[in-house]
Amino acid sequence: MYNIAVTGTGGGVGQSILKSLCNTDYNVIGLDGDQFAAGLYSSKTSYIIPYANNDNYIEALLKICKKEKISLLFPGLDAELMILSLNRELFKSIGTTVVVSDPDVVEISDDKLKTYSKLIEAGVNVPFTEKLKDFNPSEKAFPLIIKQRIGGARSKNVYLVKNMIQWETVINRIGNKDSDYIVMDYIEGDEYTCGSINLDNSCKGVILMKRILRDGDTHKCFTVKNQIIENQVRLILDTIKPFGGCNIQLRLKDNIPYVFEINARCSGTTAARTLSGFNEPKMIADFLLKNIEPSFQIKEQTILRYWKELIVENEKVDEIKNNGFLQNQTPSFL
Amino acid sequence: MILFTGGGAIANEFCKYFDCKIISIRNMNNDEIESWISKAHTIIHNSALINSTNLHELLSCNFILTKNIVDLCYKINPSIKFINISSMSILNQYENYNSLSLMSSYALSKYFAEVYCINHPLINSISVRFSTIFYNNQEKDGISKLIFDSKKGNEILIYNDGSAKRDIIPIRIAVEYLSKLCHTNFEKKIINIVSGSETSFKDISLILKNNNPLLKIKSEKCTTNDVPSTFSINDITKLGRINFNLESEIVKYFNSIS
Structure with missing residues (x-):
C-alpha cells in the first residue's frame, strides 16, 4: 500500500484532498500545524508539523516522509507551495514526490500581476489589472476590485469598489501598504472554478463548475460542460505547464471567459469534483505511483455544501499535542 | 545580462553552465562601469583582492571599489540585482560578525563592503558568503x-x-546556488551558501x-x-537545497x- 501525506488538513484544500483519497487503496497521513485541525483526526496517522515560515519546516517534513515512507506529498496550503517547490529534489532523494509545480509556475500563480502579464502574453482574456499605486480612477472606471497582489485566499482583503467614495474608504484602509495591492476590472457574470490534472507536461483532464460563493468559499456548485471555457482553461495550462492539480477561476460575461486567478494546486472544491466523477488526487496518485492513465466520467449535477461536526476525544487532542503525532486511528470521512 | 565584475574560479565555473559576461571592473573608469551597469539585469560583484595583507590596498580594492559600484548601480539602474560576494572570514563561530580587532585586514575590507551593501538603499542588493569551496x-x-x-x-x-x-561545498554546487539567487527574489539581505x-x-x-x-x-x-x-541551512532551504x-x-x- 502506498502512503500519501497531505498538509493543511485544517483547511478546505487539505480536507478536500483527504476526502478524495478516503475509500481508496492509499494510506493517507494527515499533517497540520494546528492541533485542532479536523483533518488530523480523520486520518489513520497524523502529525503536527511546523508552519511553512518556520526554519524547521522542511527538515520536519523530510523526517516524517522518511519515517512513514511517503510516496506522494500533497500540499494543502498556498504558503507551502514555493518552499516545497524549491526543495522538491530533497524529497525526491528520499523517495517522496511532492505534487507541486515548478517555482516559476508557483510564482506566476501567486502574483496577480505576473498572472495578468503571462495570460495576456498567451492571448487569454483577463480583466484589466494594474498596481494600485499606479492607478488613477475616473468615475466611469467603476466597479473595480482591489485585492492583494501576492497570496490572498477566500476573498480576504478583497474589496469591490463601486464609486469614488468607496474607493477613498478602501484606499484609507489600505494606507501605506498600497504597493501590496492591485486593482482589477470587476467582471459582471457567473463565476466558475475549473479544476485540472496536469502530468507529463500535458493537461490530462479538466472539470468546470459554476459556483456561488459565501465568505470567499464555494458554497453551492454546479458541474457543467462548456467548450468555450474548457478551451480557454486548456490554453492557460498549455502555457504555464503546471504539475499536478491546477485550479483556474474565471467569470463568464457575454460568453467570454475572463480569467482572474490561478492556483497551482488542488482546491477547496476538489472534493466536490470527486463527487462529480473527477477525482484529482486519486488520478494524480494512480498516474505517478501505478502508471495508470487518468480517466474520468464527469456527471453534471448540483452540489450543496454544509457544515458538519467532528467529535474528537480530549485525550486525542492531548496526545497529539504532547507527542506530535497520532497513530492507529480509524480513518473517517470528514 | 548577468555580469561578473572580475574573473576567477567562481565566474569561470558559472560561465560553463549559465549565460553571463565577465569584465574586469578594477581597471575601468566610471563611464565604462556605468555603461556595463546599464546593460545588466544582475551584477555579481566578485572582484576582490585576496593575496595581500596591506590594509590600505585591501580597503581600496575590496571596500572603496564595492562602494563605488553600488553607488553607480543606484544611480544608473536602481532595480538591478546586485550580488556582492562576501566572505565567511568576517564571522565568528556563532555565525555573528567577529570582533573587528580579531579580523584580518582582508576580513575588515570585506566586512566594510558587506555592511555598506546591506545598508544601501539599492533594493535588490544581497551579500553572499560561501563556506569552504x-x-x-x-x-x-x-x-x-x-x-x-x-x-x-x-x-x-x-x-x-x-x-x-x-x-x-563543491564549486559546481556553489555556482548552481548563485544561479538560483540570480533568478529568485530572496527576502534577506545576506545569504550563507553552505553544505x-x-x-x-x-x-x-x-x-x-x-x-x-x-x-x-x-x-x-x-x-x-x-x-x-557549522552553519544553519535555513538560507539554502529558502533558496531550494541542492543535494x-x-x-x-x-x-x-x-x-x-x-
Missing part, C-alpha cells in the same frame, strides 16, 4: 591539493590528525586512503585558527587527475 583545482584550495597529491602518490600532510573541520554538514580533514584523508591504499598520510601538530564549520555527496565529488576529482 572545493574548487577541483589543486592550486586553489587545500582539499583539492590533498586529492591531487594523493592521486600523484605524494605523501599528504594533515595537521593535528586532521581534526579540523570544514563545511565544504550544512561538517567534514574533517581526517574524513577526507580516509576517503583518499580508500582510493589509494598506498597513500602515506603524515600528521603534524600545529596551532590553527578556528574556522566556522550532493561530497565523497562522490572527491572521488570524481581524484579519478579525473591523470
